Amino acid sequence: MGGVNGHVVTQRRRMTMTGAEATAEAMRQIHPDVVAAYPITPQTDIVMRFARYVSDGVVQTEFVPVESEHSALSAVVGASAAGARAMTATSGPGFALMHEILYVASGYRLPIVMPVANRALSGPINIHGDHSDTMGSRDAGWIQIFSENAQEAYDNLIQAVRIAEDPSVRLPVQVTQDGFIITHGMEIVEVLTDAEVQQFVGTYEPERYLLDVERPMTVGALALQNSYFEVKRQLAEAMVNARRVIADVGEAFGRLSGRYYGLTEPYRMNDAELAVVVLGSTAGTAKVVVDELRNRGVKAGLVKIRVFRPFPAQNLRDLLRGTRAVGVLDRSDSVSGGLGGPVFAETKAALYGLPDPPVMTGYVYGLGGRDTTPEMIESVYEDLAELARRARDNYAEVVADAALAGHYLGVREPGQNGSPHRHGAAKLGER
Amino acid sequence: MPTLKELARRPNPLTGGHSACAGCGFPQAVRLVLMSIDEPVVVAGATGCMEVTTTTYPNTAWTVPFIHNAFENAAATISGVEAAYQALRRKGKIDREIRFVAFGGDGGTYDIGLQSLSGAVERGHRFLYVCYDNQAYMNTGIQRSSATPFGASTTTSPAGDVVPGKQQRRKDLTAIMAAHGIPYVAQSTIAHWQDLTRKVKRATEVDGPSFINVLAPCRLGWGTDPSQTIRLAELAAETCAWPLFEVDHGQWKVTYVPKNKLAIEEYLKPQERFRHVFEDETGQLLAAIQKDVDEQWQALLARAGLGKDGKA
Ligand SMILES: Cc1ncc(C[n+]2csc(CCOP(=O)(O)OP(=O)(O)O)c2C)c(N)n1
Ligand code: SF4
Numbered sequence: 001m002g003g004v005n006g007h008v009v010t011q012r013r014r015m016t017m018t019g020a021e022a023t024a025e026a027m028r029q030i031h032p033d034v035v036a037a038y039p040i041t042p043q044t045d046i047v048m049r050f051a052r053y054v055s056d057g058v059v060q061t062e063f064v065p066v067e068s069e070h071s072a073l074s075a076v077v078g079a080s081a082a083g084a085r086a087m088t089a090t091s092g093p094g095f096a097l098m099h100e101i102l103y104v105a106s107g108y109r110l111p112i113v114m115p116v117a118n119r120a121l122s123g124p125i126n127i128h129g130d131h132s133d134t135m136g137s138r139d140a141g142w143i144q145i146f147s148e149n150a151q152e153a154y155d156n157l158i159q160a161v162r163i164a165e166d167p168s169v170r171l172p173v174q175v176t177q178d179g180f181i182i183t184h185g186m187e188i189v190e191v192l193t194d195a196e197v198q199q200f201v202g203t204y205e206p207e208r209y210l211l212d213v214e215r216p217m218t219v220g221a222l223a224l225q226n227s228y229f230e231v232k233r234q235l236a237e238a239m240v241n242a243r244r245v246i247a248d249v250g251e252a253f254g255r256l257s258g259r260y261y262g263l264t265e266p267y268r269m270n271d272a273e274l275a276v277v278v279l280g281s282t283a284g285t286a287k288v289v290v291d292e293l294r295n296r297g298v299k300a301g302l303v304k305i306r307v308f309r310p311f312p313a314q315n316l317r318d319l320l321r322g323t324r325a326v327g328v329l330d331r332s333d334s335v336s337g338g339l340g341g342p343v344f345a346e347t348k349a350a351l352y353g354l355p356d357p358p359v360m361t362g363y364v365y366g367l368g369g370r371d372t373t374p375e376m377i378e379s380v381y382e383d384l385a386e387l388a389r390r391a392r393d394n395y396a397e398v399v400a401d402a403a404l405a406g407h408y409l410g411v412r413e414p415g416q417n418g419s420p421h422r423h424g425a426a427k428l429g430e431r
Numbered sequence: 432m433p434t435l436k437e438l439a440r441r442p443n444p445l446t447g448g449h450s451a452c453a454g455c456g457f458p459q460a461v462r463l464v465l466m467s468i469d470e471p472v473v474v475a476g477a478t479g480c481m482e483v484t485t486t487t488y489p490n491t492a493w494t495v496p497f498i499h500n501a502f503e504n505a506a507a508t509i510s511g512v513e514a515a516y517q518a519l520r521r522k523g524k525i526d527r528e529i530r531f532v533a534f535g536g537d538g539g540t541y542d543i544g545l546q547s548l549s550g551a552v553e554r555g556h557r558f559l560y561v562c563y564d565n566q567a568y569m570n571t572g573i574q575r576s577s578a579t580p581f582g583a584s585t586t587t588s589p590a591g592d593v594v595p596g597k598q599q600r601r602k603d604l605t606a607i608m609a610a611h612g613i614p615y616v617a618q619s620t621i622a623h624w625q626d627l628t629r630k631v632k633r634a635t636e637v638d639g640p641s642f643i644n645v646l647a648p649c650r651l652g653w654g655t656d657p658s659q660t661i662r663l664a665e666l667a668a669e670t671c672a673w674p675l676f677e678v679d680h681g682q683w684k685v686t687y688v689p690k691n692k693l694a695i696e697e698y699l700k701p702q703e704r705f706r707h708v709f710e711d712e713t714g715q716l717l718a719a720i721q722k723d724v725d726e727q728w729q730a731l732l733a734r735a736g737l738g739k740d741g742k743a
Contacts, residue, residue, distance in 0.1 A: 033518035036511060062518040064510060067550030074504035074547065078475065078511025081498050084518055086511070104500055210496040211516055211525055213471035218491035220499035227488045 007058040009194050017189045019147070019182035022154040023089070023115045023175075024049035028059055029197035030161055032113075033084035033204075036064035036075040040094040041127045042179040043117040047089055069094035073101040073112075080110040081219045083209030085161070087112065091179060092119030095133040099140070105172045106141030106235060108220060111164035111204075112172040114142075115157060118280070118331075119179040120368045128369020129179035131280065132332040134308075135342050141235050143173040143242055144309040146279040150187040152306075153177040155259055158192070159249045161201040166249075168241040178281040178331075180369060192257060200256060239310045246307055263312035265304040266319050268294060272301025274384040275320060275358070277347050278329040279305040282365070282372055286329075289377045298428050300381055305343065313350035320351060323358040324391070325384035325402075329377075329409070333364045340364060340406035348403060359387045361402040365409035376410050382428050383407075432629055433467070441466045442494065444474075449492035451484040454657025456647030456664065459621040460563040461534060464643070465495065467628040468635050470530045473516075475509040477539030478502035480570045480649070481563065503543040506551035506560055509533040513556045530635050531558035537578035538568040541604045552613045552640040559634045559641045562604065565649035573652040577602040580672070582720045583704045585652070590707035595716055600723060608642040609678040615641040617677035617686075621648075622664035626675055626686055633679065646673045654703020666698040671728040676735065683734045688741035692728075695721045 007028065017025065023046045027035070035054075037047040054063040062079075066072045072088045079086035090098060095116060105112050116134055120126040134144060145160060147153040153175065160173040177183055192200075208217050223231055247262055254260030265283070268290050269275065278286055283304040293300035303319050305312060320326055328348075330341025339345065344362030351357050363380060366372045391398040433441070444465035451458055457480060465472055473496045476482045482499045485492040500508040509531050519525045535544055540562040548560060567585050568574040575588040580601045584590035588597040609616040614637035619627040627645065634641035648655065648663045655663060667673035668687055672695060675687035696717060699705040708716045729739060737743055 033522070034511065034514045036514070060518070060521055062514040062521075064514045064554065066507060066510070067546060067553070071504060071507035071510075071547050071550055074500055074507035075511030075514065077500050078498060078508035079515040079518075080511075082473070082512040082515035082519075083524075084515035086515070100501055101504070210473050210498055210512060211519065211529065213473065213496060213527070213529060216494060216496045218486050218493050218497045218499075221486040221488040221491060222483050222499075223488045 007053065007056070009191055012190060012193055014188050014190050016186055017150055018045070018184050018186055019150040019153045019177045020045035020117070020184065021049060022150040022189045023157055023177070024053070025191060026154045026157040026197070027087065028053050029192070029194050030158065030201055031059055031198070032061055032087045034062045034064065034076065034079035034086040035088065036066050036072045036079070036086070037088050038066050038069045038072045038090070038094060040069070040091045040119075042119060042129070042183045043089050043091040043094070043115070045183060046115055046117065069097040070101060073098040073105065076112050077101060077105050077108065077110060080112050081108060081209065082211050083206050085204040087114065089115040089117070091117045092121055092127070092133045096121060096136065099137065102137050102140040102142060104220070107231060109170040109235070109238065110172060111170055113157065113160045113164055114172065114174050115153070116174045116176040117179045117183045118176050126368040127179070129181050130331045130367045130369065131176070134174060134176050135332040137174070138309060138342060141171065141239065142309060143171050143239070143246070143307070145173065145175050145307050146305065147175065147177045147182060148281055148283045148304065150182055150185070151189050151259070153182060154189055154191070155253060155257065155261065158197055158200060159253050159261065162249050163242065163246055165204055166245045169238050169245050171238050171242060176280070181281045190257070196256060200253070243310050261306060262315070263307040264315040264319065265306055267302040267304065269301040269303060269319050271299055273299040273324045274381050274388065275301045275303060275323045275326045276329060276377065276380055277303045277305060277316070277326060277343065279308060279343065280331060282329060282331065285372060285374055286377050289374045289381070292374070293378070293381055293428060296428065298381065298385070308343070311346055311350070316347055316350045317354060320358060321354055324388040325359045327380040327384050328360065328362045329380070330362060330364050331366045333367065338406045339404065359391045359399050359402045361387060361405050361407065363407045363409040370410055372410060378428065380409065385428055432632065435624065438466050438624070438628065444472070444493065444495045445485060446492050446494060448490065449485040450487065451480060452651055452657070454650040454660045455480070456565060456621050456649060456660050457481050457563040460561065460645045460647045463621065463624055463627050464532065464561050464631050464645070467631040468530050468532070470528045471495070472530045472532055473512055474498070475500065475505045475512065475533040477505040477535035477544060478570070479536035479539050481534055481536065483570055502539050504547050505533040505535045505539065505544060506548040509558050510551040510554065510556045513558050533558060533560045535560070535562055536569065537562060537564040537566060538576045541577045541602050549611065552608070552611050552642065555639050557639055559631070559643065562642075562644045563647040564644055565647050565652060566601070567649070567652050569649045569652045578604065581723050582708055582716055584707060585704065595707055595711065603727070605642070605644045612681070613641065614639045615677070615679055617642070618644045618673070619675055620646040620664035620668060620673060622661045623668065623675060623687070630677060633677070652704065655701055659701055663698070663701065666693065669693045670695050670698040670724065672698055672724050674728060674731050676731060683736070685731060685735045685737060685741070695724055
């Protein structure tokens with residue numbers, strides 16, 4: 001029950017919760033009009049908790065236990081267009097099954113909010129956390145917010161409602177958390193009061209909606225060559241507007257909770273020379289590594305991408321300017337023929353044209369829930385130190401090599417048995 | 432029950448100016464269905480001829496709220512709309528009675544949309560799903576669907592030298608919907624306006640999901656003269672190729688028993704899609720079609736507790 005006595009929180013509390021529990025708790029406090037969902041591990045834990053709230057009368061939400069994820073999002077599109085605040089949640093293959101309707105939701109500019117418990121895609125089937133599901137939808141016109149831990153999964157979901165419904169945005173939002181690592185890991189989470197959350201999200205007052213039968217409207221008309229392009233262009237404009245709105249909402253949430261949020265979160269970046277870019281739970285592990293390296297006198301830093309759509313290109317330019325080498329970690333692979341993952345490709349693109357840019361290289365890691373250890377992340381900083389050193393002598397060649405390299409972190413290569421973990425020979429900062 | 436005159440005076444939910452072919456059957460289905468409902472309606476439609484010809488931006492032929500989501504999910508979409516209605520009513524944000532109707536072609540209903548339809552009715556949302564059945568995927572160019580009758584030539588079951596049109600029977604979707612045990616299921620045509628309007632009234636009265644399968648000939652796909660659309664729908668019932676019946680709370684009832692059941696050729700002859708049937712000198716194909724129709728008609732009579740002559 002999320003440890004909430006009687007399901008009413010009138011005082012802020014710090015409680016031990018999983019990410020799934022924290023998400024269900026945020027959903028309870030948001031109190032959407034309609035939730036439609038279909039079970040899939042590791043998302044199930046969220047909706048079954050929410051279903052219990054419905055059965056116990058704790059929320060008055062209309063819960064629609066649909067027969068597939070395709071129908072879950074389809075029903076939520078119907079509900080949202082009808083004028084309701086509507087949510088669903090999913091993972092991996094379920095997310096993939098929604099794919100067609102993801103574009104309908106954003107194309108119709110419906111402020112749907114969807115928690116995503118990130119999971120690998122089949123085949124082979126795998127229920128554990130990686131970002132292949134979410135990344136597969138990165139061009140679908142949804143805002144994508146990544147969470148580092150259960151607290152952020154909770155905080156982000158509450159902010160998502162306000163971001164989605166902002167009149168200058170009106171876009172669907174995914175709030176992701178790494179499957180099992182966050183959804184099923186226990187942490188301390190500070191829960192706001194019900195009243196605070198309700199006040200923060202406000203009420204949903206759509207301008208036009210289907211149930212307004214006095215003012216009939218057609219939703220989802222056929223748009224041909226003379227109008228489709230404009231619709232998509234306006235969608236792109238809304239995504240640009242979202243940058244400012246996300247920052248404003250993150251600021252407002254900070255004033256309420258003391259926890260401030262932006263598009264990116266720099267960690268010890270002030271004078272960093274070697275930087276890692278990462279999203280999701282691995283940012284937490286990487287912060288530990290950065291602290292360790294700093295203790296040894298290595299100028300290490302980290303940039304956590306919190307919001308992947310809209311992509312925080314300018315933030316990355318500002319933060320990474322002045323570094324000497326950057327390693328980008330991708331928990332999904334673009335299978336692009338050796339070029340690494342999507343975060344790497346987009347970070348490179350963002351830094352294009354910077355004067356005196358850092359050497360950049362990319363790593364695919366953690367697929368299918370593979371453990372990512374501090375040692376592995378440290379090995380990335382070791383690589384970066386080596387790259388930076390070599391780049392001093394032969395900049396052009398090293399930059400070109402690194403930019404095209406797709407590394408795999410913690411994988412057993414063909415013919416290699418035993419531990420997939422790779423350890424650096426000598427520790428950085430030690431002589 | 433409104434008279435025909437009264438019906439004609441009601442506000443038109445689907446105005447003229449849509450771009451369906453002259454003599455198309457579905458606009459008649461949409462109008463008859465929606466004009467039989469007294470309460471305000473919200474409508475969802477599947478991708479297909481109906482959606483494409485009525486909503487070409489910046490125009491819309493709909494004077495009632497209408498949503499198109501995708502091809503296979505009209506039923507899921509209307510369940511979401513209905514769920515929103517329940518939620519907003521409970522919160523006091525809406526206080527009037529509204530009815531919910533989803534329309535899909537046979538492709539979007541019998542085939543790709545069947546899962547979503549089955550799920551939605553099983554959950555018990557209060558809405559009416561109307562399949563306007565023109566017996567093929569018309570919008571993409573007359574491909575066979577599981578509603579295409581045995582022997583019909585379509586672009587993916589063309590009558591050729593070796594294979595004479597579609598080799599499988601039409602799926603009996605109406606019976607499948609009845610098997611869901613929902614309160615009301617029926618079958619009608621665009622020609623039988625009294626039968627159809629009465630069934631719609633009954634369907635929207637019951638507290639729960641309802642389904643009506645309406646035969647709506649497609650003059651293009653069937654290869655018929657635009658002036659013959661209504662006549663063909665009539666002939667479908669007169670030959671029992673498309674029987675009229677209903678299943679009201681589990682009770683099967685045949686709502687039209689032709690006094691003189693006509694031979695199937697009366698119905699098939701005017702249709703280009705069956706031309707090869709009449710070019711076959713052995714007459715085997717025609718006999719096979721007649722046999723199939725007769726078997727299904729007898730099975731329906733038995734279900735409704737009627738004798739072979741259609742009498743109780
Ligand atoms: C997922 C998906 N698959 C295929 C299509 C292409 N498609 C659009 S309409 C249509 C045929 C519709 O046929 P039917 O439901 O029988 O309606 P009709 O056009 O005959 O009115 C098809 C195959 C689509 N839009 N979406
Ligand atoms: S192709 Fe057939 S179903 Fe489509 S608009 Fe023309 S007559 Fe109607």
